[in-house]
Amino acid sequence: MKNAFVIVTLSGLLSACAVAPTPHAPALAGSAADAQADAPAPAATAEPLPPAAEVLAEGERASAPDEPSPDLKLPHVALTKEMLYKLMKAELEFRGGTWQGPYMTLMALAQQTRDPRLAQRAAEMAQAAQKGSEALAAIRLWRELAPESDEAGQYYIAASVMADDLGEAGELFAARLRDAAPANRGMAMYQIQQLLTRAKDKAAAGALLERLLAPYIAMSEARVVLAQSAYARGASDEALAHAQEALRIKPDSEIAVLTLAQVSGEQGDVGSLLAKFLAANPGAREVRAALARILVTQKQYEPARKEFLALLKEQPDNPGTLYALGILSMQLSDPAAAETYLAGFITALDKNPGDERDPAKVLIMLSQLAEDRGDLAAARAWLGKIEPEDAPAWFSAQLRSAQLMGKQGDLDGARAFLGALKAEEPAQQVQVVLVQSQVLRDAGKIDEAYAVMEQGAARFPSNPDLLYDFALLAEKLGRVDVMEKNLRMVMEQAPDNHHAYNALGYSLAERNVRLDEALALIDKALKMAPSDPFIMDSMGWVQYRLGNLNEAEAHLRRAYALRNDPEIAVHLGEVLWHKGQKSDAQQLWREARAKDPKNDTLKSTLARLQLKL
Structure with a gap:
């Protein structure tokens, strides 16, 4: 301590x-x-x-x-x-x-x-x-x-x-x-x-x-x-x-x-x-704050929130207490309370212009909370409060604001907004390209998004992040040659990028081609990131394609235990289905549907197996 x-x-x-x-x-x-x-x-x-x-x-x-x-x-x-x-x-x-x-x-x-x-x-x-x-x-x-x-x-x-x-x-x-x-x-x-x-x-x-x-x-x-x-x-x-x-x-x-x-x-x-000590001295504010922090480190979030609430009662405008309660409420899956406390934090800073705390991080959290509840206008409004003096946060906020504008249906406005955004550094220019493409994808204009990424990859052939995203988009459009070319460029430029090895290996396994190569790629990725549930999922899937159902199940169960993801559930369900555990498979698919009713992997799997839930 x-x-x-x-x-x-x-x-x-x-x-x-x-x-x-x-x-x-x-x-x-x-x-x-x-x-x-x-x-x-x-x-x-x-x-x-x-x-x-x-x-x-x-x-x-x-x-x-x-x-x-x-x-x-x-x-x-x-x-x-x-x-x-x-x-x-x-x-x-x-x-x-x-x-x-x-x-x-x-x-x-x-x-x-x-x-x-x-x-x-x-x-x-x-x-x-x-x-x-x-x-x-x-x-x-x-x-x-x-x-x-x-x-x-x-x-x-x-x-x-x-x-x-x-x-x-x-x-x-x-x-x-x-x-x-x-x-x-x-x-x-x-x-x-x-x-x-x-x-x-x-x-x-x-x-x-x-x-x-x-x-x-x-x-x-x-x-x-x-x-x-x-x-x-x-x-x-x-x-x-x-x-x-x-x-x-x-x-x-x-x-x-x-x-x-x-x-x-x-x-x-x-x-x-x-x-x-607090029982005998309930007004000991510093001791109560210390106890609250200890409870947080012990992951006793509800008792910690109780102590911070007691502190807030004494000082309703205390920025530190409001911030702590906002973060705790997010940990406790209470977004409404989190938004209230974090908004209070911003108000408290506005009342004290001499306070040196940076509000940018909290404004971004408030924007995300508003977006999660469907209020895109409020989400953009929070981002608009980030000052240009905080250059990195401000630039990121502009990019996110453009995405929200697109989600509101103003695609032309979002594209114009991004076009007017001054991006002086190459890294910022790459970010603009990625967001331009994402805005188009969100609007269902996949071909236009691909064209933007293709131009971006030509402008920035040495940026692994852009090449990786371009590869994934190319695969969505069935251009697997473009995908593989760009993923191999990523591997060459960033040999420790496990995502690239995993993406190519999974793509080969999904298409049921060059399975030995797929296994080698995924194995390399897994050695780089042994705790990544998505790479475990890929390993399970390639083992399934190779006919190793027991190994496939073991990898997929480990992945699902770490990450309760619909796609992992679909893969594990298919393995169990072919092992004869059909009831367990259907239960997993129902869980996946409950989390993501529009999941493409679930739809294609059920169609291929000619099943209905």
Whole structure:
């Protein structure tokens, strides 16, 4: 199981300090905002040191530093023309990709003027260039010039840890814990733990953490941090002991129970642990989200949906919960509910334009759900919401929209739509050809579809996907020579394409010709994809044609067990019929008819055997 909470990252810590250091509550993983993710997530590895408060931000502002903090003591130095020129030149050069010259300029000016903001900017430049020693030198100067600056202290601690200078960092950490208000001390522990993850000497960092927290071992937060540290280095028993003690100290702590869940191991026990905690603390949202995700991983979809519904009741517009419920409803074959929740997800994103989640995948799912219930106009409307900025998804949506237009009966409109679609890349042009052909096939214009594919194959003779589809269409029209030629071209261009071997082998078996060659082709395909039920079906069919009824039955039964497909049922039924198991054969054919009343294979089989169901 993954980590139970997300500790404040280094970048978050320093960004906060760049404004004003204020205490924050630790953020728990598994929030409903990301309810579809696995729960709980591991402690985040800290990001590289980010720029602090911008002094001369990206050249977009004037070159003078920001308004200083009221508590920051600044020297009285006039901004001369020469100094202004040097500052602007340094910023422009830095924006152009050079760091060393601007860094040295800022360091020299900081030493000359004793202005800590210039040392801070030099530190930011070195950090952006990933120059650790230069960054530490600038931060030392910054701290020397502004010893009262908590922000400079934060940067210095972080840089010291990354440079494995744990001695002085340890003293600063100890002072921070000692001076913190009791209500804020737990948060300070999480911050220190996160900072120490950046140390190269993990053993030394772990030992320092234990020494720092020893005076506060009676705090639940200290036990949580020690549990996390022990778990990270593989000391499972120690981690478990600390986590259990953390929960004993504070029985209603979500972070403690989630940490215990993380280090406990077996998911079944974890589910029971979280369920018991929820019974005593029904408002523990993060724990409920974690339990819901565990139930999903255990494929207990209905209980998982119940937990997500409880989360949704508290926050009806939470996108993550709506998404999770939509996916679960699809798993539970409840398309109406899936459509409701996924539509709610889109509405929630519309209300929060700052949300960075990509709606394209959900819009495609909503389109498919609408199509499945016969509302083609709604299906196209959902696709129309995909933004052109999401180029791959948008292009796929245009292709699908054209197909839906054709299904609505507007064949001319669909063809015109595809003709106007700008496909710049060869792969996109191939997709357009395939969809043009499919639209014509859906409209029953097979000959026109063939002509489109024939032209496409001439334009793109090295595209295996197009050649494969062209081969299958050629077979439908009885042009087996064209089919075989194109399938062999696919085999030559993509020797690992098992579909091509299977298609040619099955075609030979279906026509009852060159059966030994058919067997060899299908056997090769089956070795490439031994779990593919359709290749198993082909193997069963060629064995039937060879007169090996028992082998045929064995392959077809395996295929039907994996894929309850009407065509496999028809083939298995014919084998059983010829083995004298006529009642079983008819039952299979009835099942096939119930699933696909217009199935051509079933019709041709019954006609050939002169049977009626």
